[in-house]
Amino acid sequence: MRIKKVCKTVLRIIYDSDYRFYITSCYGLHNRMGDREFLEKKFKAVFHRKLDLENPKTINEKLQWLKLYDRKPQYTQYVDKYLVRKYVKEMIGEEYLIPLLGVWDNAEDIEFDKLPDQFVLKCNHNSGTGMYICKNKNNMDCNKVISELKKGLKQDYYITARxxxxxxxxxxxxxxxYIVDESGYELKDYKFYCFNGRVKLVMINSDRMSDKSTKADYFDENYNHLDIKWGYENADKLPEKPEKFELMKALAEKLATNIPHVRVDFYQTPEGVYFGEMTFFDGSGFDRIEPIEWDYKLGSWINLPQKTQ
Known part of the structure; x- marks a missing residue:
């Protein structure tokens, strides 16, 4: 059965040029390709239709357009998990920042003995790779953590989806x-999608720290549940409206000032509300949205700015 599956995959790679590009791009074989050509080819490989950059309509199309033509220098600061702290402090206040325990240029320089029993280590330029959540320092393999962080530092997060x-x-x-929400064991993510500075969509991630796969549920700005699937399955039980929903929404809109589209994440904990990160291209613009009508509806909410490139 396994051999049959491998043969089927090999044949598809040989005869399906879109699928072949998708697979080879994952291995970095097109890293020297220009951004526009790369995005056009990958979009077609994922969605099986041409990327319309002249008259984009869906949110996934507009996210590709924004990658190419809305290149304001400050966006680099906003995605930097370290430097964004300065922007957050200036815009909404230092009290919304997760307490910083240390910052290093090299993994070997981390002073583990000075860190508390629980903490989170992460690279400032990517998502996931190298991240380590320490719940008990006595169980930590320092050499393994250092090795994974070194891999994270080497990752070129730009090149895979431009x-x-x-x-x-x-x-x-x-x-x-290290923080957890009111459950005491997990940390739900509250993601506020801002369109021209206004929250119009909210996503709540759950089961992020359990053995189950991460779930996602979507709501409008008034916390009415929406029938959308976007990269994740819905939770078995709808999450309750967070107590600090309106506060987080207002904070997100402040941080999204003068930005055509950005997602601003927050956490609600017993200690208060904390900022998570700012994301400009949800799913890199390559996650399918169901039903397809929502891809167009969300796209209609983005007013594209003048080209900066």
């Missing part, structure tokens, strides 16, 4: 305080 703000982020490792 999310250009990450291209020139000065790479570092940061340590933050």
């Amino acid at each position: 999310e250009w703000p990450y291209k020139n982020v000065p790479r570092k490792i940061i340590a933050e305080k």
Whole structure:
């Protein structure tokens, strides 16, 4: 059965040029290709239709357009998990920042003995790779953590989907305080999608720290549930409206000032509300949205700015 599956995949790679590009791009074989050509080819490989950059309509099309033509230098600061702290402090206040425990240029420089029993280590320029959540320092393999962080620092987060703000982020490792939400064991993500500075869509991630796969549920700005699937399955039980929903929404809109489209993430904990990150290209603009009508509806909410490139 396994041999049959491998043969089928090999034949598809040989005869399906779109699928072949998708697979080979994952292995970095097109890293020297120009951004526009790369995005056109990958979009076609994923969605099986041409990317319309002259008259984009869906949110996934407009995200590709924004990658190419809305390149404001400050966006690099906003995606930098270390430097964005300065922007957050200036715009909404330092009290919304997760306490910083340390920052280093090299993994070998981390002073583990000075860190508390629980903490989170992450690279400032990517998402996931190299991240380590320490719940008990006595169970930590320092050498393994250092090795994974070194891999994270080497990752070129820009090249795989041409999310250009990450291209020139000065790479570092940061340590933050370990936090959980009111459940005491997980940390739900509240993601506020801002269109021209206004929240119009909210996503809540759950089961992020359990053995289950991460779930996602979508709501409008008034917390009415929406029938959308976007890269994740819905939770078995709808999450309740967070107590600080209106506060987080207002904070997100402040941080999204003068930006055509950005997602601003927050956490609600017993200690208060904390800022998570700013994301300009959800799913890199390559996650399918169901039903397809929502791809167009969300796209209609983005007013594209004048080209900066």
